[in-house]
Amino acid sequence: MAERKVFTLSQVAQHKSNKDCWLVINGRVLDVTKFLAEHPGGEEVILEVSGKDATKDFDDIGHSKAAQNMVLKYQVGVLQGAIVKELDSKDAVEKESNTKEMSAFVIKEDGRSKSLAFYDFVVPFLAAALYFGYRCLTRADSVAY
Ligand code: HEM
Incomplete structure:
Protein backbone atom coordinates (compact mmCIF):
# COMPACT_ATOMS: atom_id res chain seq x y z
CA MET A 1 0.00 0.00 0.00
CA ALA A 104 17.79 -9.35 -22.92
CA PHE A 105 15.93 -9.84 -26.20
CA VAL A 106 15.71 -6.24 -27.36
CA ILE A 107 17.74 -5.54 -30.50
CA LYS A 108 18.77 -1.94 -30.34
CA GLU A 109 18.73 -0.08 -33.64
CA ASP A 110 21.98 1.77 -33.16
CA GLY A 111 25.06 2.07 -35.35
CA ARG A 112 26.95 -0.63 -33.45
CA SER A 113 24.30 -3.31 -34.00
CA LYS A 114 24.10 -2.43 -37.70
CA SER A 115 27.84 -2.87 -38.10
CA LEU A 116 27.62 -6.12 -36.11
CA ALA A 117 24.91 -7.35 -38.49
CA PHE A 118 27.25 -6.52 -41.38
CA TYR A 119 30.09 -8.57 -39.92
CA ASP A 120 27.77 -11.40 -38.82
CA PHE A 121 26.18 -11.99 -42.23
CA VAL A 122 28.08 -10.31 -45.03
CA VAL A 123 31.60 -11.40 -44.03
CA PRO A 124 30.77 -15.16 -43.76
CA PHE A 125 28.85 -14.88 -47.04
CA LEU A 126 31.83 -13.28 -48.79
CA ALA A 127 34.18 -15.90 -47.32
CA ALA A 128 31.92 -18.71 -48.61
CA ALA A 129 31.65 -17.07 -52.05
CA LEU A 130 35.45 -16.74 -52.26
CA TYR A 131 35.91 -20.37 -51.19
CA PHE A 132 33.47 -21.74 -53.79
CA GLY A 133 34.87 -19.42 -56.46
CA TYR A 134 38.36 -20.72 -55.70
CA ARG A 135 37.09 -24.35 -55.77
CA CYS A 136 35.41 -23.84 -59.15
CA LEU A 137 38.55 -22.29 -60.62
CA THR A 138 40.87 -25.03 -59.32
CA ARG A 139 38.47 -27.76 -60.54
CA ALA A 140 38.27 -26.14 -63.98
CA ASP A 141 42.07 -26.09 -63.99
CA SER A 142 42.33 -29.80 -63.14
CA VAL A 143 39.80 -30.71 -65.89
CA ALA A 144 41.68 -28.64 -68.49
CA TYR A 145 45.01 -30.28 -67.82
C1 HEM B 1 9.90 9.01 -10.37
C2 HEM B 1 9.89 9.64 -11.51
C3 HEM B 1 10.47 9.07 -12.77
C4 HEM B 1 10.68 7.76 -13.10
C5 HEM B 1 10.37 6.51 -12.28
C6 HEM B 1 11.29 7.76 -14.43
C7 HEM B 1 11.68 6.63 -15.10
C8 HEM B 1 12.24 6.61 -16.34
C9 HEM B 1 12.55 5.42 -17.09
C10 HEM B 1 12.34 3.98 -16.60
C11 HEM B 1 13.06 5.81 -18.27
C12 HEM B 1 13.53 4.89 -19.43
C13 HEM B 1 12.51 4.97 -20.56
C14 HEM B 1 11.14 4.46 -20.15
O1 HEM B 1 11.03 3.32 -19.62
O2 HEM B 1 10.17 5.21 -20.36
C15 HEM B 1 13.11 7.26 -18.27
C16 HEM B 1 13.60 8.04 -19.30
C17 HEM B 1 13.55 9.41 -19.31
N1 HEM B 1 12.96 10.22 -18.39
FE1 HEM B 1 12.19 9.64 -16.62
N2 HEM B 1 11.43 9.05 -14.87
C18 HEM B 1 10.92 9.87 -13.89
C19 HEM B 1 10.82 11.24 -13.93
C20 HEM B 1 11.16 12.01 -14.99
C21 HEM B 1 10.93 13.43 -15.09
C22 HEM B 1 10.22 14.27 -14.03
C23 HEM B 1 11.44 13.82 -16.29
C24 HEM B 1 11.48 15.18 -16.95
C25 HEM B 1 11.45 16.29 -16.32
C26 HEM B 1 11.99 12.67 -16.94
C27 HEM B 1 12.63 12.65 -18.14
C28 HEM B 1 13.11 11.53 -18.79
C29 HEM B 1 13.85 11.56 -20.03
C30 HEM B 1 14.25 12.81 -20.82
C31 HEM B 1 14.12 10.23 -20.35
C32 HEM B 1 14.91 9.72 -21.57
C33 HEM B 1 13.93 9.40 -22.67
C34 HEM B 1 14.65 8.87 -23.90
O3 HEM B 1 15.88 8.67 -23.86
O4 HEM B 1 13.95 8.66 -24.90
N3 HEM B 1 11.79 11.56 -16.13
N4 HEM B 1 12.59 7.71 -17.09
Whole structure:
Protein backbone atom coordinates (compact mmCIF):
# COMPACT_ATOMS: atom_id res chain seq x y z
CA MET A 1 0.00 0.00 0.00
CA ALA A 2 1.49 3.34 -1.06
CA GLU A 3 2.04 6.14 1.47
CA ARG A 4 -1.00 8.45 1.91
CA LYS A 5 0.55 11.19 4.07
CA VAL A 6 -0.70 14.58 2.84
CA PHE A 7 1.75 17.32 1.78
CA THR A 8 1.22 20.82 0.41
CA LEU A 9 3.11 22.05 -2.66
CA SER A 10 5.11 24.45 -0.47
CA GLN A 11 6.25 21.53 1.69
CA VAL A 12 7.35 19.66 -1.44
CA ALA A 13 9.19 22.81 -2.59
CA GLN A 14 11.53 22.52 0.41
CA HIS A 15 13.13 19.38 -1.08
CA LYS A 16 14.85 20.42 -4.27
CA SER A 17 18.50 19.50 -4.09
CA ASN A 18 20.40 16.42 -5.23
CA LYS A 19 20.71 15.40 -1.57
CA ASP A 20 16.98 15.71 -0.93
CA CYS A 21 14.83 15.65 -4.04
CA TRP A 22 11.03 15.47 -4.04
CA LEU A 23 8.51 16.04 -6.81
CA VAL A 24 4.85 15.44 -7.58
CA ILE A 25 3.57 13.16 -10.35
CA ASN A 26 -0.17 12.62 -10.79
CA GLY A 27 -0.89 13.80 -7.23
CA ARG A 28 1.71 11.50 -5.68
CA VAL A 29 4.52 13.06 -3.66
CA LEU A 30 7.74 11.24 -4.51
CA ASP A 31 11.14 11.24 -2.85
CA VAL A 32 13.38 10.46 -5.81
CA THR A 33 16.72 11.28 -4.12
CA LYS A 34 17.97 7.69 -4.40
CA PHE A 35 16.63 7.37 -7.95
CA LEU A 36 18.51 10.42 -9.31
CA ALA A 37 21.67 8.48 -10.19
CA GLU A 38 19.65 5.60 -11.67
CA HIS A 39 17.27 7.64 -13.84
CA PRO A 40 17.79 6.59 -17.49
CA GLY A 41 17.04 10.16 -18.58
CA GLY A 42 19.75 11.57 -16.30
CA GLU A 43 19.55 13.41 -12.99
CA GLU A 44 19.58 16.91 -14.47
CA VAL A 45 16.06 16.68 -15.96
CA ILE A 46 14.64 15.56 -12.63
CA LEU A 47 16.51 18.23 -10.64
CA GLU A 48 15.03 20.90 -12.94
CA VAL A 49 11.51 19.96 -11.85
CA SER A 50 12.36 19.04 -8.25
CA GLY A 51 10.16 20.57 -5.57
CA LYS A 52 7.39 21.02 -8.18
CA ASP A 53 4.51 19.24 -9.83
CA ALA A 54 6.34 17.39 -12.63
CA THR A 55 3.28 15.59 -14.03
CA LYS A 56 3.31 17.42 -17.37
CA ASP A 57 7.08 16.99 -17.86
CA PHE A 58 6.78 13.31 -16.94
CA ASP A 59 3.89 12.75 -19.38
CA ASP A 60 5.49 14.78 -22.19
CA ILE A 61 8.43 12.34 -22.31
CA GLY A 62 6.00 9.47 -22.96
CA HIS A 63 7.42 7.32 -20.16
CA SER A 64 6.76 3.59 -20.54
CA LYS A 65 4.15 1.72 -18.47
CA ALA A 66 7.02 0.29 -16.38
CA ALA A 67 8.27 3.82 -15.65
CA GLN A 68 4.74 4.97 -14.75
CA ASN A 69 4.39 2.11 -12.28
CA MET A 70 7.86 2.72 -10.81
CA VAL A 71 6.62 5.94 -9.16
CA LEU A 72 4.98 3.79 -6.45
CA LYS A 73 8.40 2.77 -5.22
CA TYR A 74 9.26 6.40 -4.41
CA GLN A 75 5.91 7.60 -3.07
CA VAL A 76 6.12 9.27 0.37
CA GLY A 77 2.62 10.76 0.33
CA VAL A 78 -0.03 12.56 -1.71
CA LEU A 79 -0.53 16.19 -2.66
CA GLN A 80 -3.17 18.05 -0.68
CA GLY A 81 -6.45 18.16 -2.63
CA ALA A 82 -5.26 15.80 -5.38
CA ILE A 83 -7.28 12.83 -6.61
CA VAL A 84 -4.80 9.98 -6.91
CA LYS A 85 -5.56 7.08 -9.23
CA GLU A 86 -4.78 3.71 -7.64
CA LEU A 87 -1.94 1.76 -9.27
CA ASP A 88 -1.48 -1.92 -8.58
CA SER A 89 1.87 -2.30 -6.82
CA LYS A 90 1.99 -6.05 -7.61
CA ASP A 91 1.49 -5.10 -11.24
CA ALA A 92 4.32 -2.58 -10.88
CA VAL A 93 6.77 -5.21 -9.64
CA GLU A 94 5.74 -7.68 -12.35
CA LYS A 95 5.97 -5.06 -15.08
CA GLU A 96 9.41 -4.06 -13.85
CA SER A 97 10.75 -7.61 -13.82
CA ASN A 98 9.22 -8.36 -17.22
CA THR A 99 11.01 -5.34 -18.60
CA LYS A 100 14.31 -6.60 -17.22
CA GLU A 101 13.78 -10.07 -18.69
CA MET A 102 12.66 -8.69 -22.03
CA SER A 103 15.59 -6.31 -22.30
CA ALA A 104 17.79 -9.35 -22.92
CA PHE A 105 15.93 -9.84 -26.20
CA VAL A 106 15.71 -6.24 -27.36
CA ILE A 107 17.74 -5.54 -30.50
CA LYS A 108 18.77 -1.94 -30.34
CA GLU A 109 18.73 -0.08 -33.64
CA ASP A 110 21.98 1.77 -33.16
CA GLY A 111 25.06 2.07 -35.35
CA ARG A 112 26.95 -0.63 -33.45
CA SER A 113 24.30 -3.31 -34.00
CA LYS A 114 24.10 -2.43 -37.70
CA SER A 115 27.84 -2.87 -38.10
CA LEU A 116 27.62 -6.12 -36.11
CA ALA A 117 24.91 -7.35 -38.49
CA PHE A 118 27.25 -6.52 -41.38
CA TYR A 119 30.09 -8.57 -39.92
CA ASP A 120 27.77 -11.40 -38.82
CA PHE A 121 26.18 -11.99 -42.23
CA VAL A 122 28.08 -10.31 -45.03
CA VAL A 123 31.60 -11.40 -44.03
CA PRO A 124 30.77 -15.16 -43.76
CA PHE A 125 28.85 -14.88 -47.04
CA LEU A 126 31.83 -13.28 -48.79
CA ALA A 127 34.18 -15.90 -47.32
CA ALA A 128 31.92 -18.71 -48.61
CA ALA A 129 31.65 -17.07 -52.05
CA LEU A 130 35.45 -16.74 -52.26
CA TYR A 131 35.91 -20.37 -51.19
CA PHE A 132 33.47 -21.74 -53.79
CA GLY A 133 34.87 -19.42 -56.46
CA TYR A 134 38.36 -20.72 -55.70
CA ARG A 135 37.09 -24.35 -55.77
CA CYS A 136 35.41 -23.84 -59.15
CA LEU A 137 38.55 -22.29 -60.62
CA THR A 138 40.87 -25.03 -59.32
CA ARG A 139 38.47 -27.76 -60.54
CA ALA A 140 38.27 -26.14 -63.98
CA ASP A 141 42.07 -26.09 -63.99
CA SER A 142 42.33 -29.80 -63.14
CA VAL A 143 39.80 -30.71 -65.89
CA ALA A 144 41.68 -28.64 -68.49
CA TYR A 145 45.01 -30.28 -67.82
C1 HEM B 1 9.90 9.01 -10.37
C2 HEM B 1 9.89 9.64 -11.51
C3 HEM B 1 10.47 9.07 -12.77
C4 HEM B 1 10.68 7.76 -13.10
C5 HEM B 1 10.37 6.51 -12.28
C6 HEM B 1 11.29 7.76 -14.43
C7 HEM B 1 11.68 6.63 -15.10
C8 HEM B 1 12.24 6.61 -16.34
C9 HEM B 1 12.55 5.42 -17.09
C10 HEM B 1 12.34 3.98 -16.60
C11 HEM B 1 13.06 5.81 -18.27
C12 HEM B 1 13.53 4.89 -19.43
C13 HEM B 1 12.51 4.97 -20.56
C14 HEM B 1 11.14 4.46 -20.15
O1 HEM B 1 11.03 3.32 -19.62
O2 HEM B 1 10.17 5.21 -20.36
C15 HEM B 1 13.11 7.26 -18.27
C16 HEM B 1 13.60 8.04 -19.30
C17 HEM B 1 13.55 9.41 -19.31
N1 HEM B 1 12.96 10.22 -18.39
FE1 HEM B 1 12.19 9.64 -16.62
N2 HEM B 1 11.43 9.05 -14.87
C18 HEM B 1 10.92 9.87 -13.89
C19 HEM B 1 10.82 11.24 -13.93
C20 HEM B 1 11.16 12.01 -14.99
C21 HEM B 1 10.93 13.43 -15.09
C22 HEM B 1 10.22 14.27 -14.03
C23 HEM B 1 11.44 13.82 -16.29
C24 HEM B 1 11.48 15.18 -16.95
C25 HEM B 1 11.45 16.29 -16.32
C26 HEM B 1 11.99 12.67 -16.94
C27 HEM B 1 12.63 12.65 -18.14
C28 HEM B 1 13.11 11.53 -18.79
C29 HEM B 1 13.85 11.56 -20.03
C30 HEM B 1 14.25 12.81 -20.82
C31 HEM B 1 14.12 10.23 -20.35
C32 HEM B 1 14.91 9.72 -21.57
C33 HEM B 1 13.93 9.40 -22.67
C34 HEM B 1 14.65 8.87 -23.90
O3 HEM B 1 15.88 8.67 -23.86
O4 HEM B 1 13.95 8.66 -24.90
N3 HEM B 1 11.79 11.56 -16.13
N4 HEM B 1 12.59 7.71 -17.09
